[in-house]
Every structure is written in C-alpha cells, then in structure tokens.
Amino acid sequence: MLEKVSIVIPFQTDNGPRAEVFEWIKHYYEQVMPEAELCLGIIDKGEINKAKAVNLAAKKATREILVIADADVVFDPQLIIKALKVLPHAPCIIPFTEIYDIDRSGTERLVKSKPAWPFAFKADECKKASWIYQGFAGKLIIIPKVNFEAAGGFDERFIGWGGEDDAFSLAVQTISGKLENIEGVIFHLWHPSSSYSTNPFGKANGELLNRYKRANGDPQKMLKLIRERKYNQDRIHQDNIELLNSKKGHLFKSPKSQICFAILVHEKKNLVKQLIENVRYFCPNSAIVLYNGSYDSTLCEGLGVPVCPSSHKLNYGYTAVYFLETMEWLEEMEIQYNYFINIDSDALFIKSGYEEFIQNQMKDTDYMGVDHRVTANDWHIGKEVWKDQDRWKKLFNMKPLDGVFNVGQVISRPLVKALLEPERKERLKRALLKTYSWGMDEVVFVNLAKELGFSRKKYPNPYDSVMIRYRPHFTLEEIIYHLSYDNGYLCHPISREENHSIRHLIHHLQTGIHSELYQNREYPWHEDNQNQYSISLPVKGETDLLELVVRSGSSLTHYRQGEDFKWYKTQTFAEGVLGMPFLFRTQSGDLGVVCKLQNGEVGLWKRYGDVWYGPFIFQIEKNDLIMGSHFTADLLE
Incomplete structure (x- = not known):
C-alpha cells in the first residue's frame, strides 16, 4: 500500500x-x-x-x-x-x-x-x-x-x-x-x-x-x-504587523489628520515609491495603504507601507472592488481614521494643505467627489451601468444616476461602516466581482451614499475637475501654472515616465534642493534677507552647464554657470513679479520662465537666443483642457 x-x-x-x-x-x-x-x-x-x-x-x-x-x-x-x-x-x-x-x-x-x-x-x-x-x-x-x-x-x-x-x-x-x-x-x-x-x-x-x-x-x-x-507571498502579513508595531506605527493605526489614503498600484515599483514619498511630504499626518492590483507579488515589498493582504490582479476598468476589500481589511486591523481617500498611482500632490482642506470640507458631509453631479443620459459610464441594470438596481436607485471622477473620492468612516454591514458588503462584493459594467468606481460609492441617506458634495474649487481629470496628461507648463496660481493640491494624470520633467520638478519641490543648495554667501545673488529673493530650479544649458533665474525684490534676473563653474549674471529681464520663479525647457528646447505678477496674473517669458520676451499672460480654459487641447500651445511652440 x-x-x-x-x-x-x-x-x-x-x-x-x-x-x-x-x-x-x-x-x-x-x-x-x-x-x-x-x-x-x-x-x-x-x-x-x-x-x-x-x-x-x-x-x-x-x-x-x-x-x-x-x-x-x-x-x-x-x-x-x-x-x-x-x-x-x-x-x-x-x-x-x-x-x-x-x-x-x-x-x-x-x-x-x-x-x-x-x-x-x-x-x-x-x-x-x-x-x-x-x-x-x-x-x-x-x-x-x-x-x-x-x-x-x-x-x-x-x-x-x-x-x-x-x-x-x-x-x-x-x-x-x-x-x-x-x-x-x-x-x-x-x-x-x-x-x-x-x-x-x-x-x-x-x-x-x-x-x-x-x-x-x-x-x-x-x-x-x-x-x-498567491498574490501576497513571503511576509506581507508579517511586514504589516511589524509596521503597525513599529515606532511609526501610530501614524498607520491612528493618523493625526484622520485621513487614510488607499492607493491602487499595478506596475513600476520606483513610481510607487515616488508616490509614497510625495504623499508623506505633502500630507505628513496621514496614513497610506497599498492595494497590489498586479500579478507581481513583489511590487509592494520593502516600501514601508502596509499592503492589503487580499490584493489580487484587477483588470482596467474593473477595479472598484479594491475600495471594499481595503475598507474591510482596515476594519480587521482596527485602523482608526475618519476619511478614506483613493488615489491612483499616476497622481501626485504639488503643494501642502490637502489635509486641512479635507478636514474643513468634510465637517458637514460624508462623501465628496470630483465633478459630482447628476449624470446626463449620454454619459458613457452611465450606459455601462444600464447594461447590467438588473444587478445594480438591487443595490441603489438608478434614476437619477449620480456620477463622479474616480480619483480623490472621500468617504467618511460612518459611510464605510455602513458599506461593510455584512449582508450589504457580500451583495456589493458579489456585484463588483461579477458585473460586466466598466468603470463602476465612478458610480457605485456615490450612489450607495445617496441610497443610504448620507450627505454628499462635490469638490468646491472650480479647478479641482481641471487638476483631477481623466485626460490629457499634465504638461510641465500646466503644473507651473497651478503652482503659481495656488489652485489646488492633487494632480492627475501625471505621466508614468520615471524621468519625466514633471516628476523631477515635484521631487525638487519636496526635497527643497534648490533653496538649500543655492542660498549661501558664495553666490552672487545672495541677500541677507532671505525673504527678499527666491531661486528657480536650475536647468542644464546647451553646454550641460547650469542656468537659473532669481527673483530679487520684484525683478527677475538670469544667471549662467561659466566653464570655471562660477555663476555669472547675464541680464535682468522682468519687473513687477513676486513669489518663486519656475524655469523650464519648452517643447522646442528653448528656456521659459513662469512667475506670478504683482497684479495677480501669471506671466510667461521665453528666451530666443540671448533675448527674453514677455510677459505673455498664462490662461487656461477648463473645457478645452478636458477635451485635450494643447495648453498655451501658441506660446510654447
């Protein structure tokens, strides 16, 4: 035998x-x-x-x-x-x-x-x-x-x-x-x-x-x-426990801001790491958890962030179940938070203040979404919902049908608990796993909030739906524009190219390299009163030597490195400015500078040869942008 x-x-x-x-x-x-x-x-x-x-x-x-x-x-x-x-x-x-x-x-x-x-x-x-x-x-x-x-x-x-x-x-x-x-x-x-x-x-x-x-x-x-x-091999569970029990575990267990960011990731570990560093810098008092939506079980290893252990491969357009599974896991781990916020892996913050913004906006509501509205009959995702109406009408009233943009949805803890009521959770999970409706993450949670009697609102800033949108990808000039006008906090979508100029710009904003390296007495632009001047990020010139622009008082001055690596003033080319100048290369390879004007507008200067021209006034049209028109294309060609 x-x-x-x-x-x-x-x-x-x-x-x-x-x-x-x-x-x-x-x-x-x-x-x-x-x-x-x-x-x-x-x-x-x-x-x-x-x-x-x-x-x-x-x-x-x-x-x-x-x-x-x-x-x-x-x-x-x-x-x-x-x-x-x-x-x-x-x-x-x-x-x-x-x-x-x-x-x-x-x-x-x-x-x-x-x-x-x-x-x-x-x-x-x-x-x-x-x-x-x-x-x-x-x-x-x-x-x-x-x-x-x-x-x-x-x-x-x-x-x-x-x-x-x-x-x-x-x-x-x-x-x-x-x-x-x-x-x-x-x-x-x-x-x-x-x-x-x-x-x-x-x-x-x-x-x-x-x-x-x-x-x-x-x-x-x-x-x-x-x-x-299968999808969380080796020590994911152990890593989570170690993180929660570490010296910084209190930030995960009970974030000071009461915000927990849930981030769905599926590729490019270095970009995931960039995003984590970005959120930690601009939202330092918030918790971060990851959901691995890829087949690569090592994608989230060693990043110092808890990973939802029920993560599994998700197909594009059918990702809404990650909200529910992450919420369920957070309850199992007894994480204390008030606001559950989803971010995509191709989003980045560009300035601080989002934590305070959320705490302020959520005082009188349980749900907030970008471009929250009652949808029109021709909305393409709405049509997807109606394809599977027999399934979804059992969970919420579809007339009228509310819609939002997926990224940046804010869901209060009481609403989370209502979604996780055992019978409702099982019905919802089955529906999300079995539906053939594409894009349900832009429909299901806002309509369940309505169905369950929770208060709802849209992001209040008109520019929120410009800065958090489906397409096109952000250009460097747009990022500079929004930084100058102080429009909002989170940008989506950012190119997933690791060395994209936008990612370099935001990384420098996070690290403060430009201000720390170039503000001592050895430089010709130094002033004892550091509030009197500000320095752009340096960029490489045609000979690989660096160039930068300094705002001193209300004027802009260009400096260039010589072959001896010393800095030399070339010319002062603008007056009537304030704030930090942003120096960048345009699509044609020329230098451009954006800076806020004293009259509240934002100016653009371009250099052709050794001559600076401007200011051109930056303008942005919301509707054109969403339809994919080129941002200030006439100025940047």
Whole structure:
C-alpha cells in the first residue's frame, strides 16, 4: 500500500541536536518504509518556516497520498497502513491519539542506534504528553494530495514556531470536510524547545491563526484567505504587523489628520515609491495603504507601507472592488481614521494643505467627489451601468444616476461602516466581482451614499475637475501654472515616465534642493534677507552647464554657470513679479520662465537666443483642457 505514498518531511537545521535527529529519521524511513517516496523540504537559511519547508517537499511528491511528518517524530509503520484503509472515507487522517516525549538522554542514545522498528526505549526516558487538544493536527498528517492542494498547502506567512498546523487543519476541514482521528501512538524526540513566547513572530502568527479561526466553517472566507497567499507571498502579513508595531506605527493605526489614503498600484515599483514619498511630504499626518492590483507579488515589498493582504490582479476598468476589500481589511486591523481617500498611482500632490482642506470640507458631509453631479443620459459610464441594470438596481436607485471622477473620492468612516454591514458588503462584493459594467468606481460609492441617506458634495474649487481629470496628461507648463496660481493640491494624470520633467520638478519641490543648495554667501545673488529673493530650479544649458533665474525684490534676473563653474549674471529681464520663479525647457528646447505678477496674473517669458520676451499672460480654459487641447500651445511652440 505504501507504493501510493509520498512521505513529506520539512526540516530547517540548527546544526545541532535537530540535525542529528534528522539524519537518523531519514535512515529510519529508508529502512522501515522503503516502498514509500521520501520527499524532503530543506531550508538552509533565514527564519524558521515549517510551512515553506512542507510546501517545498510536497512539490517534489509524485504520488497521490501525502504523509506529512515532522522531522522529530517516530512511529509504527502500521499506523500508515491502518490510516490508508480509512482514508477513502475521510478527507484527512490524524493517525494518533497519544504522543510520548522521549527525553534528551533517550534521544541521544536512540540516534546512535541502528534505525529500526520497534526500537528499544526505557520507561524512565519516555513521558506521555498531556498537552494534546481537541482538533490538534500536527506532527503527523495523512492526506490525499488533491485535498492538500485544495487547501492551498501550508500558509507560509507563519514564521517561526506555531500556528501553521492549526491553520492548515482548519483550511482542510472547511474546504474538504472534517478530519478524522484514529487511535495510535507516536514518539517525539528531544530537541531544544520553542514556543510562542520565544518566537519574535509569535504575535503575528497568533493574529493570522485567529483569521483562520474566524473563517472556519465558511468556505468563501477560507478561500479568500487561501487566495491571499498567491498574490501576497513571503511576509506581507508579517511586514504589516511589524509596521503597525513599529515606532511609526501610530501614524498607520491612528493618523493625526484622520485621513487614510488607499492607493491602487499595478506596475513600476520606483513610481510607487515616488508616490509614497510625495504623499508623506505633502500630507505628513496621514496614513497610506497599498492595494497590489498586479500579478507581481513583489511590487509592494520593502516600501514601508502596509499592503492589503487580499490584493489580487484587477483588470482596467474593473477595479472598484479594491475600495471594499481595503475598507474591510482596515476594519480587521482596527485602523482608526475618519476619511478614506483613493488615489491612483499616476497622481501626485504639488503643494501642502490637502489635509486641512479635507478636514474643513468634510465637517458637514460624508462623501465628496470630483465633478459630482447628476449624470446626463449620454454619459458613457452611465450606459455601462444600464447594461447590467438588473444587478445594480438591487443595490441603489438608478434614476437619477449620480456620477463622479474616480480619483480623490472621500468617504467618511460612518459611510464605510455602513458599506461593510455584512449582508450589504457580500451583495456589493458579489456585484463588483461579477458585473460586466466598466468603470463602476465612478458610480457605485456615490450612489450607495445617496441610497443610504448620507450627505454628499462635490469638490468646491472650480479647478479641482481641471487638476483631477481623466485626460490629457499634465504638461510641465500646466503644473507651473497651478503652482503659481495656488489652485489646488492633487494632480492627475501625471505621466508614468520615471524621468519625466514633471516628476523631477515635484521631487525638487519636496526635497527643497534648490533653496538649500543655492542660498549661501558664495553666490552672487545672495541677500541677507532671505525673504527678499527666491531661486528657480536650475536647468542644464546647451553646454550641460547650469542656468537659473532669481527673483530679487520684484525683478527677475538670469544667471549662467561659466566653464570655471562660477555663476555669472547675464541680464535682468522682468519687473513687477513676486513669489518663486519656475524655469523650464519648452517643447522646442528653448528656456521659459513662469512667475506670478504683482497684479495677480501669471506671466510667461521665453528666451530666443540671448533675448527674453514677455510677459505673455498664462490662461487656461477648463473645457478645452478636458477635451485635450494643447495648453498655451501658441506660446510654447
């Protein structure tokens, strides 16, 4: 009967007693069960991870029945034969009811003997374990490979000692059926002990095991836990716990601004890192969480931000479920916040003040969205909703149908809790996962807020729907314009090109490089009163030497580096300005400067050869911009 069996043994060496026992155990199976296939899962370095070792060994198994045995147990081969006769009627067998611990001296004597069954042991070297509890499923498990795979194998998020066996047994029982115990005895060999108290990951293991306990008996919840592993490999859960328990954990658990930004990401790790740094700089008192909508399980690793563990691949236009799954996870983690705000990965802040803006605007409402309105009949996303009207009319009234732009939706905590009411949450999640309506993130939450009687409003600034829009991508000149006019805070969409000039500009604004590097006495523009002048970002000239513009009082002056790398004044070319000048290269390669005028307008100067022309007055038309017309194209060509 053992011809159908693969013996799966996980092992991670301590280069000591455990290693000696393991060598004896390997020879034992070779001697007493030669018909069985022996599959070893050996981990040589890193944190102890039995689950990973089990999965590694199981991948090597070629037979239909797995005997998963710890590397420190010995038993009568007849236990396996007996269990195999019962296995057709049970999804998994625990083939023992008693464990006897062999002490150190007995173990040391045993490993020096020839592996065989039965083996001789002295009564005073062996003691019956009293800690076995109802439902225990560790040490030795016999399970068809198909049931092992249905349970997703062992959960590798359990690090160190404890929790992985219980989690696996709960998954098997929920997915495949109740485990069955049969009478038998196994022997446990001595080695230095471990426990939750000595495991630095014990708390995280316990919290993860509690999630399995809460999912026990509910196949849908259990499958959700199992699916988490596929898209959140290695230590996502552990990383989250470590972040929440770190010195900065209070910012995640209870952000001072009461804002939690939920960011859906799907590519380009460096850009994700840029966005995190951007939010931290301009909204320093807010929490950030990520949702990994890609197949790349490493995309969010090492970024110092918690990641929603139920993240999974999302298709473009069908992403609204990430709101709900992230909200659900935040509640599980008991994160304290008042405002849930979604940001896309191609958005960036350009100035501070958004936290105060949200706190102010949300005093009298529970939901705020960009361009919130009652939609027209020809709205393309509205037409998508009507394609699947039988599904959506069960959740909210579709006449009239409200709409918003997706990015920057602000949802209050009371509304979040209402959305997560168990029955409503399950109906909503099923609808979001099964719908064939594209773009539901611009419809579903605003209309549910209305349906549930929560107050709603649109972003109040007329420029909000200019700065947060679908297309076109922002130009550098637009960013400078909005910075100069102090129109708003968040810009979308920003090009995902890592070295785009806009990203360089915003990065410099964050780091303050221009003001820190160029304000000491060695420079010719220095003034003792630093409030009297401001300096643009330097840009490379035609010879790769730097150029910049300084506002001194109300005038603008151009400076250029010489070949000796000293700075030389070329000319003062503008009067009647205030604030910080922004120097940039136009689309044709010429230099341009934008600065606010004392009369409140914004001026543009262009240099042709060595001559500066201007000011041209910056203007922007909202409707033209949304339709994709070129911003000040006549001035920039």
